[in-house]
Amino acid sequence: MMKLEPSMLSGIVLRNLQVAPGHFLMDLRLPASFPAPLPGQFCMIRMTERLEPFLGRPLSIHSFRRRKDSATLRLLYRVAGKGTLLFSRQGKGAAFDILGPLGKPFRILPSCPTVILVAGGIGVAPLAFLASHYRRSNHGSGKAAIIIYAGAGDSTKLVGLKSFKDMDLRVSTDDGSLGFHGPVTSHFEQDLTSYDPVNSIIYACGPSAMIRRLSEILKGTGFACQVSMEERMACGVGACLGCATALRDGDGKVRYERVCREGPVFDIRDLSWE
């Protein structure tokens, strides 16, 4: 699937519902000309004609549907600060400027037999888009497995799980209020030996501590793992260099790459930890 050039278009809120404390699901109606996004991509979201908050907020694309005369962009987001708080207060009809789709998507491996998703908290948002993409391709026929590890602090913070119905969903909570008692990484680690690096691919998204723990678990195992990172952004297209994140090559040499352009998807082995 070819990645198309992004554009900035007007989106109108169709609905904006609280799905968990501090977590919202927003549907935006966009012109049919909005380029079809790929899983792992994001949009810079801004309220039309408002100067406060100033910058757009980067939000992962949760799902996208195009019809003949319009498209619907679905965002699953957490209220993390001033910008997302403002978004959460918008109702049907509110106008947004949507810049996207942006960023390097997840790399799809169509013939990989086992696809493992590791989602921490709101990290589930882009992974749900990825899961539906895999399901619609050959994995839906039952030839291969999609396994989702989804974890959160407690059961009230688990979101986006409806996207994984009819899939092998394994839930965890740090406090044990639902599913496996412990961090999502421990849940995954417990099953690690049942997977084979030669015929699996892992995709992860979640808080930085979770990704770091996952990188430690996978170190030296030979598993391929793609991670969706996040960083504060200004332009979202790669011009301002504000979202640089540190990567490390085999010799330990550090370099910066743009989360909005070379990312947000990176190979977990390239990430540099302070």
Add this chain to the structure above:
Amino acid sequence: MRGEAILSIKPSMAVDLGGLVIKNPVMTAAGTFGFGEEYAPFVDLNKLGALIVKGLSWEARMGNPPPRIRETIGGMLNAIGLENPGVKAFIEKKLPFLKQFDVAVIANIFGETVDEYPRVAEALSRAGGVGALEVNISCPNVRKGGIAFGADPDSAAEVTRQVKRVTDLPVIVKLTPNVTDITVIAQSVEAAGADAVSLINTLTGMSIDTECRKPHLSNVTGGLSGPAIRPVALRMVWQTVKRVSIPVIGVGGIMNAEDALEFLIAGARAVQIGTASFINPQATLEVIKGIEEYLIRHGMADIRELIGSLIEPGSV
């Protein structure tokens, strides 16, 4: 002319920036438009008056560790750290893309020492395809304890002289507002041979995370840009226009045509659009269109009728 007057011809928007004539007075500010590729899907680069690229040094620079940016009210702080691929890599890998377009390319340059400036300037002058140089003197002089070159009239003049010595390209000196009197610096670089000045660069600021009691930026301080700084930029442009004869280019928080018009009326020969592109990729094109519509609406056949047309109290 009354509001009813409508021009039947397209007004002339071309302006002369001390030797480089550009088709309209709207340019992209250094550091906000990369090397053109990132914004090419949104902006027809052929329509811009000029494209000022990210600041270039002799060697590649990695830039500062994150966090590099922080939103503020009406703007943002940045401490990118002058990350750039180095002048040689720019000439080999980035300039060819820009040469495809009918837009003046202005290379912004800087150095850690005075000697670095002419090396970068010379390489760009020989490369071909660069219409002018914009000299960033807001960066720290590492040989003088990190004081910005542009904070001292003599350092600013010395850098200007060294660059002028090695190039025939028009030399625009970009001034820092973090000084007591920017007009003194402007006059000093004019006397040293600058063909034009651009102002302002960012205002130094900072922000603190109160929960963890740490600065938001890894560099602690950063440059404030965006609409919050516009009144300061406008005032400094107005003051500088009165003190130098060379063209003054206005930059600082210009978001739309209305803002740009203020600077032109105050005497700026041209304007740069920076932070505005982050929130509206089409900002530059909207500014060009808006200026043209204003000229038509006011019956001005040439933008020079507008530049410096401020009516000050007490004037006849």
